[in-house]
Amino acid sequence: MSLLTVEHLTIRFGGLVAIDDVSFAADDRRITAIIGPNGAGKTTVFNCLTGFYKPDVGRMCVAADGQEWLLERMEGFRIARDAGIARTFQNIRLFPKMTVLENLLVAQHKALQRASLFSLAGLVGAKSFRLAEQAAIARARSWLERCSLVHVADDEAGSLPYGAQRRLEIARAMCTGPRILCLDEPAAGLNPAESVELAALVRSIRDYEKIAVLLIEHDMSVVMEISDQIIVLDHGRKIAQGTPDEIRANPDVIRAYLGTDEEAAVSR
């Protein structure tokens, strides 16, 4: 059984069917990209997975460590905390007035809060808590190094340049220790050099962490280069699924992206 199984996912907003019977599966150590034209419902899939929306129909199941979590029945913060789904946002959502390091420490809230015995041990400065905090800082440091952000660790997150903010959001998501990482357009607004760097980061996360990466991205060079599996959505429906090569050759995908008229024009 796959780490993440999504079956018959459907959600309607009034009369609009935003997602229509979408099923897919994602495994760890693999990058699954979700692509499609604007308004195809890609971010809505993420919002369902992370509990921001409740689907009308469908089943989303995370299976790991001999346990199963049915996401459609869980509150948003429990999905992140217990099922281990971390995400980034299309329009970056950092804690702008807090420092880079603090952003990463907030992400380790679960472990730290337990170590501080819900603040009691922390208030008296217990050794066990100090050790846990040092471990958290060490973990944050290792992610800062991987995202080349160490030199700005004590700066306000809001003061970082755009590309650094994107990387910080990924580092923050990884600090929660997730099983599944959902990246919502991580390369949006990055210059080509930064995009290459980002692709390398995402690939290293896949290679060295035992997690599944879900990726929404418009930059096709990034998608085709790093994805193991691509799912194509159009008007809320899944129209194709396969490896980058299969997707590139799929006529339905070309039609969805270029439209029928253009296709006719090309073939003429």
Place this chain on the structure above:
Amino acid sequence: MASQKFAGAVREAASVALVALLLAIPLVGFRLVDGLRGLTIDTRFDWVAWGVSAVFLGRLAIALSGTTRRLLPDLKSVGAALSNLPGGLSRFAGGAMLIGALLLPIVPFADRYVVEIAITVLIYVMLGWGLNIVVGLAGLLDLGYVAFYAVGAYSYALLSINFGWSFWLCLPVAGLLAAAFGVMLGFPVLRLRGDYLAIVTLGFGEMIRIILLNWKDFSGGPNGISSIPRPDFFGFPFARTAEEGQTTFHQLFGLEFSPMHRIVFLYYLILILAMLTNLFTLRMRRLPLGRAWEALREDEIACRALGINPTMIKLSAFALGAMFGGFAGAFFATRQGFISPESFSFIESAVILAIVVLGGMGSQIGVVIAAAFLILVPEFLRDFSQYRMVLFGMAMVLIMLWRPQGLVSHRSPSARLGGHA
């Protein structure tokens, strides 16, 4: 060119004078006189004329010299320098303030009046620090904070009068009861943010006051509760003569009796309570819960995506903030010896919130400065009696022009990479 500038200045002065005229006619122009034939209306249009012409000429002078534009940036740069105090300097300022506060009752000019005012300032500092947890750290706009102050005060008053509990026993109970009320308020408002939250908390504050006002059997209604027991020095009362089998404070230390003893004791008591609030908050900021408060203020959706339960974070902020309000309330009751719902009106909430906002949200030292300002300025302006509130309002306007983000907007990080915060 010069004539154009002059015409512009005249136009500007005229429009300002018009506003002054519209305001002055109802405010200054008419006066009710309680004469022989009952109430009559007296007019003072000469005052209006003098005032409006003064405004016109003043504004004209300002417009011609063009100082408004120059004056404001100057003030702003001073403010920026003040707020960008490095952490070390602000810690130094805090230490100096604490030493000053510790020595205050000993210095020669500190008579009863000075210490009493210092106690009042410290009560507001403590309330400001308590509210700072809710508003400054967690970012939950609470306009009904005075309700928790009232809960603490009435808890102490009722428990000590009805059951004879001592102050030291009542103090934690008052804090816990206030915290329980904080959770009670917290539950229904969990989904609300910003303006909506402010309105509900405002309503909550009024509800507590109105219940206290109308539930006569319980709280004494508008008459309040009087002869609340004064605190004793760990079992030794501050009295001229000891009761049967008791030793008074001055006998214990072999001193001459003086009413100042109790006041100085109260001063140190509130100083300790306030410092406890401060230390608690400073400590909490570095704990995961405190960081989660700040994260919640910054972005609630991101918090949820990181697996943080917003309900717990909000309730804990409300409860802990309320607890310190409750402590301060118990102290207030024992200091005054008399409480009534009048002491817990909305204006108190507004003053406490003003202290937090004026000080700079989340800044501990800013709260001290703002509390001292808001309590001392009206006190010093007593000599100007009827112009007191006008001057006070003017000072507030100036500060908001000068530093819209509060007096101290510096935020020191709760953790540093490879160094101590």
